[in-house]
Amino acid sequence: MKRFNKSSLAILGSLLAAGALAGFLLVRYGVEAPQDRYITITAHKYAYDPPVIRVNKGDRLHISLAATDVTHGFFLEGYDVDAQIPPSDFNFRVRHPSKSKEFKETDEIVVVASHTGKFRYRCSNTCGYMHPFMQGELIVNPNYLFSTSVGMSFGLCVGMLWIFRRNGNGGKS
Numbered sequence: 001m002k003r004f005n006k007s008s009l010a011i012l013g014s015l016l017a018a019g020a021l022a023g024f025l026l027v028r029y030g031v032e033a034p035q036d037r038y039i040t041i042t043a044h045k046y047a048y049d050p051p052v053i054r055v056n057k058g059d060r061l062h063i064s065l066a067a068t069d070v071t072h073g074f075f076l077e078g079y080d081v082d083a084q085i086p087p088s089d090f091n092f093r094v095r096h097p098s099k100s101k102e103f104k105e106t107d108e109i110v111v112v113a114s115h116t117g118k119f120r121y122r123c124s125n126t127c128g129y130m131h132p133f134m135q136g137e138l139i140v141n142p143n144y145l146f147s148t149s150v151g152m153s154f155g156l157c158v159g160m161l162w163i164f165r166r167n168g169n170g171g172k173s
């Protein structure tokens, strides 16, 4: 019986070590996963480059805007951002429509990708006959690493329970 407990202790020990590792990974890559992403979006007749941006939930987006031909707009659905981008200028003007109609000059929009889903960005400054079709898409994915880590921890808990039960039965017989 004593010998049995020793081996189960060893198994428990390694499970705990694995659990600690999972916990470390969770903190390192899960909870703290939100990254700073520096994105430059160039507007021209009648598209944005890049046309699709993929980020993870919680990421902090530093968005710079530039226009190469005429003044374009940048309205980001779901994030209360609207900008006017004059050509050949590092700065652009931005406003948060729900808060103010006033545009303010800036060189960067900082937005936290706080909700998942697909959000279109489209031109909000009439720039030509194809203007209504000028749009792109911001895709905010859920944090998969975070989910994986939680799943791993859950698996470890189940594994430990199973070992406890097995040892309980083994001890009696």
Ligand SMILES: [Cu+2]
Pocket: 044, 045, 046, 071, 072, 073, 123, 124, 125, 126, 127, 131, 134
């Ligand atoms: Cu435009």
